[in-house]
Amino acid sequence: xxxxxxxxxxxxxxxxxxxxxxxxxxxxxxxxxxxxxxxxxxxxxxxxxxxxxxxxxxxxxxxxxxxxxxxxxxxxxxxxxxxxxxxxxxxxxxxxxxxxxxxxxxxxxxxxxxxxxxxxxxxxxxxxxxxxxxxxxxxxxxxxxxxxxxxxxxxxxxxxxxxxxxxxxxxxxxxxxxxxxxxxxxxxxxxxxxxxxxxxxxxxxxxxxxxxxxxxxxxxxxxxxxxxxxxxxxxxxxxxxxxxx
Amino acid sequence: xxxxxxxxxxxxxxxxxxxxxxxxxxxxxxxxxxxxxxxxxxxxxxxxxxxxxxxxxxxxxxxxxxxxxxxxxxxxxxxxxxxxxxxxxxxxxxxxxxxxxxxxxxxxxxxxxxxxxxxxxxxxxxxxxxxxxxxxxxxxxxxxxxxxxxxxxxxxxxxxxxxxxxxxxxxxxxxxxxxxxxxxxxxxxxxxxxxxxxxxxxxxxxxxxxxxxxxxxxxxxxxxxxxxxxxxxxxxxxxxxxxxx
DNA sequence: ACAAAAGTGTTTTCTTTACACCCATGG
DNA sequence: CCATGGGTGTAAAGAAAACACTTTTGT
Numbered sequence: 001x002x003x004x005x006x007x008x009x010x011x012x013x014x015x016x017x018x019x020x021x022x023x024x025x026x027x028x029x030x031x032x033x034x035x036x037x038x039x040x041x042x043x044x045x046x047x048x049x050x051x052x053x054x055x056x057x058x059x060x061x062x063x064x065x066x067x068x069x070x071x072x073x074x075x076x077x078x079x080x081x082x083x084x085x086x087x088x089x090x091x092x093x094x095x096x097x098x099x100x101x102x103x104x105x106x107x108x109x110x111x112x113x114x115x116x117x118x119x120x121x122x123x124x125x126x127x128x129x130x131x132x133x134x135x136x137x138x139x140x141x142x143x144x145x146x147x148x149x150x151x152x153x154x155x156x157x158x159x160x161x162x163x164x165x166x167x168x169x170x171x172x173x174x175x176x177x178x179x180x181x182x183x184x185x186x187x188x189x190x191x192x193x194x195x196x197x198x199x200x201x202x203x204x205x206x207x208x209x210x211x212x213x214x215x216x217x218x219x220x221x222x223x224x225x226x227x228x229x230x231x232x233x234x235x236x237x238x239x240x241x242x243x244x245x
Numbered sequence: 246x247x248x249x250x251x252x253x254x255x256x257x258x259x260x261x262x263x264x265x266x267x268x269x270x271x272x273x274x275x276x277x278x279x280x281x282x283x284x285x286x287x288x289x290x291x292x293x294x295x296x297x298x299x300x301x302x303x304x305x306x307x308x309x310x311x312x313x314x315x316x317x318x319x320x321x322x323x324x325x326x327x328x329x330x331x332x333x334x335x336x337x338x339x340x341x342x343x344x345x346x347x348x349x350x351x352x353x354x355x356x357x358x359x360x361x362x363x364x365x366x367x368x369x370x371x372x373x374x375x376x377x378x379x380x381x382x383x384x385x386x387x388x389x390x391x392x393x394x395x396x397x398x399x400x401x402x403x404x405x406x407x408x409x410x411x412x413x414x415x416x417x418x419x420x421x422x423x424x425x426x427x428x429x430x431x432x433x434x435x436x437x438x439x440x441x442x443x444x445x446x447x448x449x450x451x452x453x454x455x456x457x458x459x460x461x462x463x464x465x466x467x468x469x470x471x472x473x474x475x476x477x478x479x480x481x482x483x484x485x486x487x488x489x490x
Numbered sequence: 491a492c493a494a495a496a497g498t499g500t501t502t503t504c505t506t507t508a509c510a511c512c513c514a515t516g517g
Numbered sequence: 518c519c520a521t522g523g524g525t526g527t528a529a530a531g532a533a534a535a536c537a538c539t540t541t542t543g544t
Contacts, residue, residue: 060332088301195523196524199523199524220517243430439536445499496541503535507530509526512524
């Protein structure tokens with residue numbers, strides 16, 4: 001079998017990045033721009049998710065990994081396939097049709113959507129091939145295709161999942177403060193959390209390990225740094241059967 | 246556009262049914278059987294999920310609904326798209342290749358997997374076109390393709406989801422006893438639950454409504470019947486932000 | 491009257507929530 | 518010495534867990 005693209009199948013990647021400085025949860029989007037050849041008027045000018053067709057000999061997961069690597073250079077980031085989008089009309093608004101025709105791909109394309117978790121600081125966005133930019137999840141720009149819906153569904157999944165699994169640490173640097181963790185939860189969930197109760201809860205976890213280190217270069221009292229131990233987490237993990245309906 | 250099948254795309258349906266009598270959670274599987282034309286020896290003889298290719302003008306959800314209807318005659322059942330399976334080698338063990346060649350479909354088929362929740366009693370399995378049979382989730386027969394994996398992942402999703410959403414009632418008749426609910430949780434989660442604590446918890450929910458009715462035709466003390474009100478549930482539903490990692 | 495499952499209360503423990511001030515550091 | 522965010526404890530309320538006997542019904 002030759003290694004061709006599967007014309008009607010793609011992956012799309014919702015790349016979430018947390019910015020510890022501004023305390024915002026962001027999505028990495030690429031520019032979609034097309035001009036009229038004669039008038040030079042922009043025909044399409046908005047943002048979309050990064051994505052690409054799947055190769056014939058490639059698994060869906062590998063495909064998503066490849067797309068992320070091409071966009072960011074990163075590998076080994078947390079990744080989750082969260083939904084397939086395949087409505088027959090999903091690429092059929094006016095701008096999308098212009099774009100699709102220009103790019104010569106199938107209008108009935110099914111996309112397998114993934115989301116990734118990483119740190120904004122890990123991506124050099126300054127001279128990115130795709131003109132990728134971070135956008136706060138709460139201030140999304142004009143977005144093409146059905147990608148806004150895809151982003152929002154990814155975000156819902158993230159919100160649910162971060163309550164029951166320690167995926168939050170994928171969005172933080174290896175060394176973080178308790179307040180970083182709180183800020184992150186507050187950004188994702190859009191809620192306020194009591195600092196004392198939160199600290200107690202987090203610090204009591206055996207897999208949150210205090211380091212012999214404090215913040216440096218901050219113009220205030222430097223905070224204690226912690227790390228997350230996945231090993232310890234997995235060792236002490238106990239499935240909860242608490243029914244909460 | 247003609248209404249053709251999309252050759253490399255299918256949906257597969259994991260149909261869960263709870264049997265209130267035997268107190269078992271079951272999966273509906275269809276027979277896969279093929280004989281050698283000359284020797285009449287069985288070449289393939291096992292079970293698979295029901296599934297079919299998606300039509301060009303059909304959404305993924307509609308496709309799954311159609312497949313369920315063809316199998317069971319039922320519509321309007323609880324349905325969830327839970328994962329896409331698209332490994333390039335997913336249909337490539339020996340029996341699968343024999344089957345695939347016989348059925349002339351693409352070996353690189355991506356399937357969008359759904360699960361459905363219903364009551365075993367709602368399906369007339371006796372003279373089913375597909376020789377469909379209920380199989381207890383804990384005693385699955387020999388299963389073809391990658392469908393065992395698909396079933397197990399559906400089951401994992403169901404286990405998680407039934408802890409935080411009232412989907413359990415999709416598996417029960419409209420009128421049920423508290424012990425029915427407990428039996429169902431115990432079957433799904435494979436755990437034992439304290440009856441007194443469980444009753445208290447469930448009966449206190451405003452959306453669990455006691456009826457002016459008791460069981461009839463049972464050879465023991467007849468139990469109080471209840472119903473689940475989705476309306477009330479949605480009205481009083483409050484998103485929980487409890488962090489439990 | 492007996493078998494079989496339905497139904498019932500209390501206590502202990504754990505978890506969550508609410509709440510306000512002092513501390514350490516860099517500038 | 519001051520501004521800034523870091524860090525701390527206690528009490529009350531609510532939820533979960535542990536636990537054994539009585540009641541109702543059909544046969």
